Amino acid sequence: MKAMIFAAGMGTRLKPMTDKTPKALIEVDGKPMLEHIILKLKGAGFNELVINIHHEGQQIxxxxxxxxxxxxxxxxxxxxxYLLDTGGGIKHAARFLQGNEPFLVHNVDIFSNVDLMKLYTDHAKTNPLATLLVSNRNTSRYLLFDNAHKLCGWRNRETGEVKSYYPDFDPSMYTEYAFGGIHVISQEIFEWMDEWTGKFPIINFYLSICARATIQAYPMEDLKLLDIGSLESLAKAEEWVVANR
Structure with a gap:
């Protein structure tokens, strides 16, 4: 099984630690974030990995x-x-990811209790274009799903901005979920990406096609997830690893 780890980020919110070190190699409980994610994926049965690199990539x-x-x-x-963002990064890695099975994508700075194999097999059973790990955690930006857990739009609660390709879209009629930085994607994704070039975020791509293709939510009520995007959350990650060792 194949999986991709996004490890190309600049880690700007972790400066000055990331001035000369890639974020993926910042240590949590004595091990780089990247090592934690590789071992989690390996333990779940993923044996072919793709890792993208940018800032100080030779160190990785x-x-x-x-x-x-x-x-x-x-x-x-x-x-x-050239840093290609999440959508561009997936397309750039197509030659490694293409095959006969779906592949999983995992941010290097996400720690969670999700069962990656269950997420993968649930995607294979229903066969949407993509299955997104989501939760009810508090954030400013939410993905909006209908009663069938199908992606229909996006809303920024702070600015009021709404995105959807559905006509007469009313965000109040949909369920808000926060994206968890882990998703499973079917091989057909690369056909949908034909007209997309260069740098682009995967969420913008999903929103552009969700009226024509099924982008499915995978909500977990008991999800524990930590986004290690700041020095404060890095300290929490240390506690996380100790508590779940």
Whole structure:
């Protein structure tokens, strides 16, 4: 099974720690974030990984070589010349991800208690274009889903901005969920991406096609998720690992 880890981020909210170190190699309880995610994926049965790199990317390559790729096959999707964002990053890595089965995408800075194999197999059973891990956590930006858990739009509660390709879209008629940074994607995604080039966010892409393709929510009521995007959350991640060791 294949999975991609987004490890190309600049880590601006973790400065100055990330000035000369890629965010993926910032340590949590003595291990880089990247190691935690690789081991979680390996433990769930994913044995072919793709990792994208940008800022100080050679450090990630050297780290993986020193660890013998943790006993799994790892390809590097090199974005050191130009950072392509999440959607562009997936398309750029297509040559590694294409095959006969869906693939999972996991942000390097997301720690969670989600059962990755269950998420993957549930996607395979229903076969939408993509299945997104979501939760009811508080945030400013929400994805909007109908009663069948199908993506229909997006709303920023702070600014009031709404995005949807459905006519006469009323956001109050839909359920709000926060995206969890983990999703399973079917191979057909690359056909839908034909007209998309360069740098683009995957959420914008999902919103542009959700009226024509099924982008499914995977809500977890008991989900525990931590986005390690700040120095404060990095400290919480240390507590997380100790508590769940």
């Amino acid at each position: 390559i050297d780290f993986l070589e020193a660890k013998n790729n943790f006993g799994v096959h790892i390809d590097i999707s090199d974005e050191r010349d």
